[in-house]
Amino acid sequence: MSQMLQRVLVAGTAVVLTVGGLSAPTPAIAQAPAASAAACNLRPNPHLAAANEWASCLSVATDLAKAPAIGETVPFTFEVTSQRSLSGIRIEADLPGNLRWVAAPAKLTAAKQTSISPQNYGAIDRASGTLNAAAGSTTRFAGMITAVEAGPAEIRVRALSSLPGSDGAAEDSTFLTVGDGKGTASITGITTAQTGTTAAVPAGTTLTPAKKGRSLTGDKSTESSTQATSCVTGGWFYIDNLGVTRAAVFETVEAWEGGTKLATGSVGSTGRYTLCFTGTHNVYARFVTSNYLWRVRQTGTNNDFAFVSGTVAVADGATVEIGNLQPADTTLMRGLHAFDSAYKAWLWHPGICWDPLDGTCRQLVINWANNSTDGTYYSPGSNDVHLAAADPDAPTTVIHEISHAMMDDIYEDAMPPSPSCNPHSIQGATSAGCAWVEGWAEWFPASVLNDPFYRWPNGASLNLETPTWGTAGWGTGDITEGRVAGALIDISDANNEGYWDVYGEGAPGNVWNTFVNHVANTFAQFWAWRVADGYNVADAGALSSVYQNTIDYTFRNPLGNYAELTRPTPTPHNYGYNTGSNYWSVVAVRSTGADYDLQLFDDRAQTVNLGTSTFGGTTIDFVAVDSNRRPLGDYYPNAFAYSGTGNYQVELAQGFDVLGAATSQAIAMGTNDVVTVRDVSLTAGVPVTFTVSGAGDAELFLMSSDAATPATWVRGRPSAVATASAAGAGGTETFTFTPTVTQWYGLVLINKAGSGTYTLSRS
Incomplete structure (x- = not known):
């Protein structure tokens, strides 16, 4: 990313707050x-x-x-x-x-x-x-x-x-x-020495390297001269809470003789290092939980943890293997685990500095001790993370706090105002500022670890990705941090869930680019910057994934022609489509156990109501548009619940077919199919009979409009000029109609229930 990019600031008040860790789900x-x-x-x-x-x-x-x-x-x-x-x-x-x-x-x-x-x-x-x-x-x-x-x-x-x-x-x-x-x-209590001893990694232990990526100083870096010919080599590891022995990547490693430092470098991605110097020396290695980008220091003392090996004799020009080592004090393994979690966060995020647009890198400071009760939070006042003793057992928790530090760094110490944020929970509604700060800090570890669960050190966990509308125990909208986190996850990942998560653009990706180049105090402001940045905000893309998480930024679910959708109880649900032919078209909603109604708007803001269908019970509501007369354009159906709960089907039937005089058509409809439509040309004074038969439960309607009255160019079910709907499953529906005006009418076939092939005829 270019260092020439300038970050755009949103006006806001800088606050000094303690941004704390999360308690278990509430x-x-x-x-x-x-x-x-x-x-x-x-x-x-x-x-x-x-x-x-x-x-x-x-x-x-x-x-x-x-x-x-x-x-x-x-x-x-x-x-x-x-x-x-x-x-x-x-x-x-x-x-x-x-x-x-x-x-x-x-x-x-x-x-x-x-x-x-x-x-x-x-x-x-x-x-x-x-x-x-x-x-x-x-x-x-x-x-x-x-x-x-x-x-x-x-x-x-x-x-x-x-x-x-x-x-x-x-x-x-x-x-x-x-x-x-x-x-x-x-x-x-536990007394912790600032400098600890090391122990050999037991023979036969599987040594787990880190994911290899960018290097701070190289896997075998030193500060020795080019004439250095004497070397020590070895490995530095730790054991995580799952019992896995892992490389202590990018911890500083130094070669010492007595009180003289001979060389310094960093542990490589495999856990190995090599340090070289000149001459003959009695050398020990010293491992420090620090590099110039992050450090883990002991709570209360502000000193990095350091560990020393035994001494080996190194002759001039020789290379001596010290061996694979780990902390002798097993209670300090968590400190190295915290350091490694910071490495994972750094490796995943773009750029070298935590703020990639900053020419000077602020060091991330993590306070931890094996007996610490000072946690879990990030302090903007002192720019440091505070972890309780067991926190490193959950890398999610560690990286959550790191992400607060990163936001504070990237936002130039102007953390967004976060009212109603202490206490807070992932599922609980608080404020737009709190939800943004904490939701971002839940998306970041989920992305770093490729794990949509928030995991606490006490063993609790919560899936951030699957909750949606109607999920019990969750607040809704962009004042709920878990909804913000879920929206960011669904925008980023390719694991799409029903009903509305249909998009994934990868991470860090555009989410990161917008975040790092603008300061936003809320998710709504972040979304506005995303719009300005030109990234996907389409109904069929990111806007849908956001809606999946109960955040409605004027989402209009696209309706494809004859592509029925199954949706849960409407809250309500808003849809959109464009007419593409000069025929009649119909939108219908069907529920078998609730009373859901339908209205159709002319504008996205839903201020101009064109037509409504509000029959009671499980009667199928529909609204038809006569595009023989009304100009082609966009429409916005709205499905809403009058009573009851449960799934429903919504379908758009965009007309392209004509049912001619004295003809019949076979129309196959599956169990999820709701509606189909045919244009029929009728002559004034000439009676015509329409009939439909088949294994399902059909309903038949004839729709008409008045050329001189534009308000009639959109018609709800109550405006049908002829109806046949009483025969029931397997019965034949029929009616005869004598038109008073010669024009194109709309013949609407509703599949009330069942499946099979209907025979639709005109005589």
């Missing part, structure tokens, strides 16, 4: 729009920073009065509070492998499980069960635990209602360190 907020968005904003969790947003209908608070020594038994309690009446809440209280339950809390059952998360020492002892909670209730759980092995430990407690589409999910952690029984006491 559809109950959306289901009760009259209630405040804070209806499920529970009492503050004492283990969470005040800046953390909290919108779940559940909360968990843990309490450990004392850290046990090896073999010592101590009480552990936690409380689950539910703002709403919920049944079947899943409770999981996990002890890592160096702790175990002596007595699980009442109504919970303890069972040991293998764990692949590195900080769990290969196993967890989980006490689990279900809870039925009354609104506003707090349930206390008390058990006894003991320590079986020395080392740091994280006790995690989760409360999860049915997901996705739940009333909430919540989690809390308690951190402690079990002493070794040899002079080191057990303490609450």
Whole structure:
């Protein structure tokens, strides 16, 4: 992208807000729009920073009065509070492998499980069960635990209602360190050294390289002179929460002798590095969670995490293999995982800097610690991301916060105003500003990870792509962040869903181009810039995908000739078509279990009503246009519900056929076919009989217009001059009509139900 492009600013007020992480899904907020968005904003969790947003209908608070020594038994309690009446809440209280339950809390059952998360020492002892909670209730759980092995430990407690589409999910952690029984006491909390040691990656481990793409400085970069002939080489890896050993790509790696740095470079996409220097040295490698574009630093100290290897002797001109290494302290693996998630975000986004139009790159700063409760949020005031201890387990969450930092950078520190955004939830309606800021930050990780689910570290997940009109528990429109995220996903991806997602242009693509070149305070402003940029906003394209997500920017669903559409309950639904022949045309709607009506407008804004059909019950409504007289042009049908719910069919029959005198035609109609039309030329005073027969349930209508009265050139079903509709399924419908005017009439055949071939005749 050209660096010459200038970003266009939308007038707005810069705000200093804490843009926070998402709590688990809270559809109950959306289901009760009259209630405040804070209806499920529970009492503050004492283990969470005040800046953390909290919108779940559940909360968990843990309490450990004392850290046990090896073999010592101590009480552990936690409380689950539910703002709403919920049944079947899943409770999981996990002890890592160096702790175990002596007595699980009442109504919970303890069972040991293998764990692949590195900080769990290969196993967890989980006490689990279900809870039925009354609104506003707090349930206390008390058990006894003991320590079986020395080392740091994280006790995690989760409360999860049915997901996705739940009333909430919540989690809390308690951190402690079990002493070794040899002079080191057990303490609450985890002490983290700024510089840690490394351990060899076990032999036989599968090493997973990163997706290879752009390089910051090259896979084997150094700052050594061209005369450097002595080298160390090796690999640097971490273990993610799924137990996969991955390359720690683009972390800084340095070669040191004592207090002297000999060379520096970065870890390559395969996890390998080579550093070269001159002379003979006793060398150790130092790995740092930083490069010039992003860093992960320890919460509270603002220092990067660093790890050092053992020392190897390197003779002048020799290359020595240090080996494949990983952090010795498994509780720090998450920090490297957070760093790797930033790499994935950087690799996916266009350009080198997070703001690709900025000549100087702002470094992305991520604060994390293995015992951090300061999260999850991005702070525009200090331009840094804050993560809680378990957040790196969910790259979606990490990249969500990174995307806030990126927006703030690209928008030149003018984050959009975001009223009603604390707390917020994906499904709940808040404000246009909040929905844009958060919706963008949900689209970005979905695109980076090619995963339409938002995933929380506590195991909750929510599909952003499949919800549409009528999805329970979701707010609607561009004031609901999940709808904005879904719209961006559906514009970008090729995975199209019913009923309206018919488009996909790829990502980053045009969505990114409009975002990076303009500052928008709302999704509506973003859409206006997209229009100005000349990108697809057609009814049959991006506008349809936006409508799929309940955002209606004057979408008019195109109707193709004899291409019937099946749609859910109209909210209402707006359509569009163009007449292309000087014949009669008809639009009809059919529902088998509801009363849906139809009106036809002359303009896209739907201010000029041309005709209406509002029969009661399941009677099929239609509106016909006589293009023998009315000029060809565009029309905008509107289907709306009078009563009932359920799917319906809508079909346009654009006339091109004539039913001549004393002739018959075979017309095949499937179960979804609704209507067909024929032009018939009738002579004043000459009676004519029309008949239709077949296996289905047919209805027959004759439409007429007056050359001197343009208002009659569009006719609803009530204006039919002749009708036959009482015979029922398999019956023959017929009527005789004597015209008073010689002209072209419209003969409308309705397929009320069934399928098969109708015989339409004129005599």
